[in-house]
Amino acid sequence: LAKHDLAQLAQKIERLHAADVAKVLESLPQDERLVIWDLVHSDRDGEVLLEVSDSVRDTLIEVMDREEILNAASTLDTDELADLAPDLPEGMMQDVFTALPIDDREKLRFVMSYDEDTIGALMDFDLVTVRGDVTIEVALRYLRRMDSLPDHTDKLFVTDRDGLFEGVIHLKTLLLNDPETVVADVMEADAVRFHPEDKARDGADAFERYDLVSAPVVDEVDRLVGRVTIDAVVDFIRESSDEERLSQVGLSEEEDIFAPVRKSVKNRAPWLAVNLVTAIVAAQVIGLFEGSIQELVALAVLMPIVAGMGGNVGNQTITMIVRELAFRKLGGGDIRLLYGKELKVALINGIVWGGILGLVTFLMYQNPGVSAVMVAAVSLNFLSAAFFGVTIPILRTRMGRDPALGSAVMITAITDSGGFFIFLGLATLFLL
Amino acid sequence: LAKHDLAQLAQKIERLHAADVAKVLESLPQDERLVIWDLVHSDRDGEVLLEVSDSVRDTLIEVMDREEILNAASTLDTDELADLAPDLPEGMMQDVFTALPIDDREKLRFVMSYDEDTIGALMDFDLVTVRGDVTIEVALRYLRRMDSLPDHTDKLFVTDRDGLFEGVIHLKTLLLNDPETVVADVMEADAVRFHPEDKARDGADAFERYDLVSAPVVDEVDRLVGRVTIDAVVDFIRESSDEERLSQVGLSEEEDIFAPVRKSVKNRAPWLAVNLVTAIVAAQVIGLFEGSIQELVALAVLMPIVAGMGGNVGNQTITMIVRELAFRKLGGGDIRLLYGKELKVALINGIVWGGILGLVTFLMYQNPGVSAVMVAAVSLNFLSAAFFGVTIPILRTRMGRDPALGSAVMITAITDSGGFFIFLGLATLFLL
Structure with a gap:
């Protein structure tokens, strides 16, 4: 590309929304991505870094020097800095921290003290608060003195004179009511509120259920500490469903499709290692029956x-349960019902599909004994698949683990080794 | 339960948000679910039906009579009716339709004419419009005459005197500006807008990218026809990621964990049938080499x-690509790069893991020939897994199909049959 073209391209990029620049960067292979990244004006580096996926963010930060990173960081809010922090080079965060005003340091420390699956990690500090004892008129005058309101301000947060949270008042309530009305009289006192240590997933559920746009976060004494907005919730929902899908086959979010080969190999290694072990176990099971195979x-x-x-039956069951566990806990009664249902389904499927396979087997080998063993083995393996398909995710949840992680690999290990053992065992017992 | 307890329970339910009632119903097994459903006041039947999942909705509608259904329908907006329509019993929709005012019939027909994956299916008609040539003062007076604003009204839609869309004006703009200002002077004329036939997925992307709360929908001549709000978008995102996850193992969203056994058996049958065929094919492949197995x-x-x-390698690759295709189209250059990358990763993994397996094999059989065949077969099968892991979802997308649907079953079929053929073929060629 000639210099002239680059200048034109830079101008085009200038006109794009940061999220669109991020999308362009994500869709490009490494080399071209860095050319474009170079053209992004340094004032916008920060917001663009926020918008790209984790794996792409890594590749961009890698080519930035200290100065550029500090500069990008200086354009961001504290809650945004907290999102960026884990991806900054070793030690850099300290510099960013020192560059902040005291007040913001406090906030940053606060947000960063919460796990990424809590409300504390989703919240921001763009609060517009109003006192409950003033009139709407006064509140409106106060608003007009501000240049702009933060994004996703659909309501103001009402506090008393000690800063304790009292309720929320919607902008539309301000607009529709008589200016003489006192805020406390028309606010919602029972509005949904969160605590920073609440699970982000529960927060997302509440946003979905009550169709929220923003919600207050309060501490244990009801002091207003921040807010959560729907855009942070949507990002969280998208990321967690993404993570869950990848984690079922043992992948992490760190890899994008243009990730360097080295990174991909590393990312995929752990579950291949697990699979190596399970495959060798399955082979050992078959090895037990070498004599039988030689004979038949x-x-x-x-x-x-x-x-x-x-394996297919097990994966269907486990996927269903993992999905259910993503929404809610299962009680003891639920679990009993679930075992009952899944085992019944497996038994019916075992008899139906096992029966068909018995028939196919008979057509292949004209040996009724082999056919009978086939029907029995398929049915038993379906039952085992259903049993472990329910048990694995429930046990993992009980142990506080992610039920999705590697679930496909685990259930397949059981249905493979188990299936070989059941089939070859029955054959050895009854046919040889 | 005694009558007295039921009355108390009914009172408790009365106090719950419709979404919470839905959650209670979803978490109960069939029998108890119907007891609770009976206690829900008939005025609220409609909103609760909207909130429950498809499969639970079916079980609830099944026990309602004509009268009750019509009554529930009468409490809903046209866009909500459209969501409910596919689940109503045969013929019932006609009655619902006839019961509507002419104006709403039009709207209902309009919404229902769009596929569920388009913006048209997500939109509602709760528009608050304002003319561009009036002052903010006038707009505010107009708003104050309304009892309330629709949920998720973060902005008003500005039209000209012919009802053509001109732009949007945020409530906060109304609040912050001088009442004498003319709306057209402070509105956003270049606001994001959709057409009813736009893909819902693209709409959801735009909501995420530009952090929208609501957005206008216009027809081909820029006439304002409706709006889309973030709550509909969140539901859409949640449902599509859910569907995708289930569809990878060939399940439909129609089944919940308490679905009757009969329904589950039916739901899981199609992909078990596909798997039956692929398993028989794999067996046939092995059958070709019966002689070799007998010998060794x-x-x-x-x-x-x-x-x-x-299979594991293939599932990792295909999951990665399916996830990427959920976000965006891949161009020709991307695809070439992707093949290159995945094949390289597969080759390295094949040599590494194949090498380990070769060693394990040697420890088991002390036969260098078998070990060498093992290394070669693992590497080749990894390469085939990577190749088809990229090819299957891309081909399916090109054919306009869902790349996720049954992808796990298909890739496993290829790595099974292919793996057996490669391994047994190489062994027959070189060892026997």
Whole structure:
């Protein structure tokens, strides 16, 4: 590209919304991405960094020097800095911190003290508060003195003279009511509020259920400390569903499709290692029955059918349960019902599909014994798949772990080894 | 439960938000769910039906009579009716339709004419419009004459005297500016707007990117026809990520964890049928090599390792690509890069993990030939897994299909049959 073209491109980028610049950067392979990144005006580096995905953010920060990073950081709010912090180079955060006014340091320390799955990590400090004992007229006059209101200000937060939270008042309430009305008389005193240590997932549920745009965050003595807005919630929902999907096959969010090969290999290694072990276990199970296979080679042909279909049944059950657990806890009664239902479904499926496979087996080998073992093995493996499909995610939740993580790999390990053992075991018992 | 307790329970339910009642209903098994449903006041039936999931909605509507359904429908807005319509019993929709005022019939017909993955299906008609040539003072007076503003009204839609869309004006702009200002002077003329036939997914992206709370929908001549709000977008995001996750293992959203066994069996049948066929194909592939297995039974022991690890690699790749395709289209250059990257990752992984497996194999059988075949087969199957892991979702997208649907089943079919063929084929060629 000639210098002239680059200048034109830079102008075009200038006119784009930061989120659109981020989208462009994400859709480009590494080399071209860095060319464009270079063209982004340094004033906008901060907001663009906020918008890109974690993996792309890493690649961009890698090519920035100290000066540029500090400059980008200086354009951001404290809650935004907190989002960026984990991706900054070692030690850099201290410099960013020192560059902040005392007041903002406090806030940054506060936000960063909360886990990323809590409300504390989602909140910001762009509060517009109003006293409950003033009239709407006074509140409106106060607002007019501000140049602008923060994004997603659909309501003001009402506090008493000690800064304790009393309720919320919607902008539309301000607009629709007589200016002489006292704020406390028309505010919502029972509005949904959060605590910084609340689970972000529960907060997201509340936003969805009550169709919120913003909500106050209060501490244990009801002092107003911040707010959560729907855009942070949407980002959280999108990211967690994304993470969950990837984690089912053991991937992390750190990898994007243009990630360097080295990074991808590293990202995918842990579950391949787990799978290596489970595959070797499955092989050992088969190894136990080498004699049987030698005697009746049909067993080697048929065993992957038993394992494979069991895997499918197990994955259907586990996906269903993991999804349910994403919404809510399951009580003891629920769990009993669930086992009952899944085992019944598995039994019916086992008899139906096992029956068909028995027939297919008979057509292949004209051996009624092999067919009967096939039907029995498929049914039993389906039952085991259903049992572990319910048990694994529930146990993992009980242990405080993510039920989705690697669930596909685990259930497949069980249906493989289990399926081989059941099929070859039954065959050895009854056919040889 | 005694009558007295039921009356108390009914009172408690009365005090709950409709979304909370929905959550209670969803978390209960069928029998108890219907007891509670009976206690919900009939005025609220409509809003509760809107909040529950599709599968629970079916079970609730099943026990309602004609009268009750019509009554529930009469409490809903046209856009809400459109959401409910697909779940109503055959013929019932006609009655609902006839009961509507002419004006609403038009709107309902309009919304229902759009696919559920378009903006048209997400929109509602709760518009507050204002003329561009009036002052803020006039606009405020007009607002004060309304009892209330629709939920999620963060902005008014500005039209000219012919009802053509001109821009939007935020409530906060109304609040902060001098009442004498003319609306057109402070409105946003370049605000994001949608057309009813736009993809809902693109709309959701725009809401996320530009942090919108509401946005106008206009027709081809820029006439304002409706609006989309963030709550509809959040529901859409949640539902589509849910659907995608389930569809990867071939499940539909129609089944909840307490669905009747009959329904679950039916829901899971299609992909089990597909899996039956792919499993039989894999068995046939093994069948081709019965002679080789008879001669060297170690092959039967080792072949599931090759297939299983290939499946894992394939699922990692396909999950990654499906997730990427959920965000954006991939261009020709992207696709070439992607093949290059995934094949490189697969090759490195094949050599690393294949190497380890070769070693394990040697420890098991002390046969260098078998070890060498193992390394080669694992590497080749990884390459095939990566190739098809990229190809399947891209091809499906090109054909206008959902790339997620059954992707796990398909890639596993390829890595199973392919893995067996590669491993047993190489062994037959070089070892026997």
